[in-house]
Amino acid sequence: MTQRPIIGIVMNYDDNGTYFSKMPWYALRCNYFESIERAGGIPIALPFQVNAVPDYIGLLDGLVISGGQDYPPEFYGEEALPNVINLIKGGRAEFDFKILDAALKKNIPVLGICAGEQAINIYFGGTLLQDIQTHDPKAMNHLKPRPTTESSHAISVTEGTLLHRITGKTLYEVNSSHHQSVHKVGRGLVVNAVAPDGVIEGVEHPGYKFCLGVEWHPEFEICPEDTKIFNAFVKAAGS
Numbered sequence: 438m439t440q441r442p443i444i445g446i447v448m449n450y451d452d453n454g455t456y457f458s459k460m461p462w463y464a465l466r467c468n469y470f471e472s473i474e475r476a477g478g479i480p481i482a483l484p485f486q487v488n489a490v491p492d493y494i495g496l497l498d499g500l501v502i503s504g505g506q507d508y509p510p511e512f513y514g515e516e517a518l519p520n521v522i523n524l525i526k527g528g529r530a531e532f533d534f535k536i537l538d539a540a541l542k543k544n545i546p547v548l549g550i551c552a553g554e555q556a557i558n559i560y561f562g563g564t565l566l567q568d569i570q571t572h573d574p575k576a577m578n579h580l581k582p583r584p585t586t587e588s589s590h591a592i593s594v595t596e597g598t599l600l601h602r603i604t605g606k607t608l609y610e611v612n613s614s615h616h617q618s619v620h621k622v623g624r625g626l627v628v629n630a631v632a633p634d635g636v637i638e639g640v641e642h643p644g645y646k647f648c649l650g651v652e653w654h655p656e657f658e659i660c661p662e663d664t665k666i667f668n669a670f671v672k673a674a675g676s
Contacts (some may be wrong), residue, residue: 554650563622
């Protein structure tokens with residue numbers, strides 16, 4: 438039996454028919470898997486099989502909810518704005534909340550990235566800004582103002598939070614790429630990072646072994662702090 442922690446990663450889904458396949462397919466960037474492996478974990482991909490959630494959780498030591506498209510607003514009690522049309526597909530929304538619930542009930546470490554951070558907030562009863570620019574036209578452009586391999590803006594990290602303990606920083610640059618963000622903060626969650634315009638960039642729940650959500654994409658590891666996040670996550674999964 439392996440001693441390295443097994444980390445499940447939720448995939449993305451497409452059914453538009455592309456050069457890759459005319460049939461529906463799962464996919465995820467390699468750097469998610471590579472970051473987990475470099476941190477000492479064994480990454481495995483998770484198809485959206487809701488009935489298999491108990492079996493998945495029985496195998497896993499940690500869970501990554503990856504970035505993706507928009508969760509249906511009805512999941513947090515709102516009607517969709519006209520420009521919220523890039524909805525998550527293939528049953529992923531239902532699967533994400535089922536496996537997140539199972540992971541938290543087992544109290545295994547959870548890392549939510551971009552949409553995954555938003556899923557954590559929704560799970561605890563929070564809501565989202567369905568479109569940051571619609572809500573506040575003066576807000577920064579958080580949707581790929583630069584390539585994801587480069588920093589987009591700085592974040593201010595809340596002292597005393599898990600994110601602060603991991604990174605040792607109160608200010609550093611991240612590669613955010615999103616048009617939605619946390620609005621009402623979910624029950625028990627603590628905001629751990631904000632952008633210069635006040636947009637929430639990260640949340641965490643201190644009541645669990647490791648429950649951390651970040652709005653940027655640390656799997657690109659554009660700075661030492663990103664690597665520290667994966668190292669801390671995998672270490673927690675192995676303890």
